[in-house]
Amino acid sequence: MPRDTDRSESTPAPADRSETAVEERYRKIFRHSNDAIMIVDFDAEEIVDVNPASCELLGYAEEALLGMHPEDIHPDDIDRVRERFISEVRESGSGWTDDLSCLTRDGERVPTEISGAVLEDGTAGPPTRMVAILRDISERVEHRRQLEEKVDRLERFAQVLSHDLRNPLSVVDGHLDLARETGDPKHFEAAQDAVDRMDELVDELLALVREGDAxxxxxxxxxxxxxxxxxxxxxxxxxxxxxxxxxxxxxxxxxxxxxxxxxxxxxxxxxxxxxxxxxxxxxxxxxxxxxxxxxxxxxxxxxxxxxxxxxxxxxxxxxxxxxxxxxxxxxxxxxxxxxxxxxxxxxxxxxxxxxxxxxxx
CATH class of the missing domain: 3.30.565.10 (Histidine kinase-like ATPase, C-terminal domain)
Structure with a gap:
């Protein structure tokens, strides 16, 4: 009987084992996530915990990040961070923003999107901490920039086609009319020159649009x-x-x-x-x-x-x-x-x- 009593006193209840397992599960997610994750204290506006991905993204050791403030990482966007992100998370429980610039230890600015949520459920009073998840979107931003450049080239292509090709087309049309009226072959030569110019325009435009700076x-x-x-x-x-x-x-x-x-x-x-x-x-x-x-x-x-x-x-x-x-x-x-x-x-x-x-x- 004493041995049974000892076992019951030392063995966690099922609920305790469940809570421990859940905590360990979330700790693993926190430590091994590819996204940077930070725990921020609302009142002090201070980083109190970070995962390894945060150190990799920003170039700091974990000890250096602890105690830093959002304005240290987002100096260019701190007003937007406070007014559109931290405030939203604090008031509604969660929030999100994109195209937010993060300043790394080496002075590089990395575009990110950030999502966040309060850590407490609100039953014990106002929330005191939040979790912020930062995702590097450099590739997405670069892809968007390349698409915008392609669209810009296509728009210019259309503008030039509609504008610069009208002059040689008018020349061709005018000289063909004169050739019909007079029968003078020199008008065919002038029309051919205009056609050659259009051909040159199209070739160079296609080189710009198709190849760009590739x-x-x-x-x-x-x-x-x-x-x-x-x-x-x-x-x-x-x-x-x-x-x-x-x-x-x-x-x-x-x-x-x-x-x-x-x-x-x-x-x-x-x-x-x-x-x-x-x-x-x-x-x-x-x-x-x-x-x-x-x-x-x-x-x-x-x-x-x-x-x-x-x-x-x-x-x-x-x-x-x-x-x-x-x-x-x-x-x-x-x-x-x-x-x-x-x-x-x-x-x-x-x-x-x-x-x-x-x-x-």
Whole structure:
């Protein structure tokens, strides 16, 4: 009998075992969740407990996070955190907000969505603590940004199609009428020129819309070799190209050639007589890259800011998309692009931030 009495005194009641199991279950969820979870004291506005995912998200050790305040993590959004999240949780028992910026220990801002709920059931008085669950939505935000850029490109595409194609279409229509009336073949030639311009517009627009700043597999390329191939595809007339580089670096060969073709074509189109172009390396302690320079008339300062806008051109026969393509290809490679005056008084496009494979000076 005493042994039975001892067993009954030392063994938890079924209800106690159930409460212990539930507590342990939630403790495991708290510790092993992929989302950051924090326990916040309402009155002190102080973090009193965190899980490992919180430390991973924010870059702090657990001891450093304990005692921190929401404003330490959300300095840019603290008013919204208090007024639209903490207050809502305290008053209604739960709350949610998205696109909330979290400041990490390294100074990086991470977009998150946060949901929260009070910990007490309210029977013992007003709630004193809440649980906040933070989810990193960086990939979602980046995906949304890319979609917005695609929509923007498509909108511009539609605008240009409806605007810039009307002029050559009007030219075709007018010259066909004149050809019917006069029978003069020169009107067919003028109509063909307008058709060629429309074809060029459509090709460059499709390059922007389909490829944007997308870059394929990169490999080691020789700048001189790609420059020569690009030059052969340009109707250069009396223009000349000089390559003064043995630079090799990592790039998507086809898109680099496309970039150079557009730069060469732009220089040829903007010079009344033959222009001389030079491709060379940029070698300095602060930058590694290459340049494309010409001895043309240069660019007026007031036009520099608009050079890479879609459809912007100062030439009657220009499409206004060549330099926009150049900028997007450079962005896709992660290169920095600047425009300045060349030594010969023309224009110089500089590309830096290259990953150099080998270089001979």
């Amino acid at each position: 870059v394929g597999a990169q490999e080691s390329v020789a700048l001189e070799d790609v420059s020569r191939r690009a030059w052969r595809s340009v109707s250069a007339g009396e223009a000349t190209l000089r390559c003064e580089t043995d630079l090799t670096f990592a790039a998507d060969p086809s898109r680099l050639q496309e970039l150079l073709e557009n730069l060469f074509r732009n220089a040829v189109q903007h010079c009344e007589s033959g222009v001389n172009l030079t491709v060379g390396p940029i070698e300095s302690p602060d930058a590694v890259g290459f340049y494309v320079a010409d001895d043309g008339p240069g660019i007026e300062p007031e036009r520099t800011e608009r050079l890479f806008e879609w459809g912007y051109t100062s030439e009657e026969r220009g499409t206004g998309f060549g330099l926009a393509i150049v900028e997007r290809i450079a962005d896709g490679h992660g290169w920095d692009l600047t425009v300045t005056d060349s030594d010969a008084g023309g224009t110089r496009f500089e590309f830096t931030g290259l990953t150099v494979a080998s270089e001979t000076t």
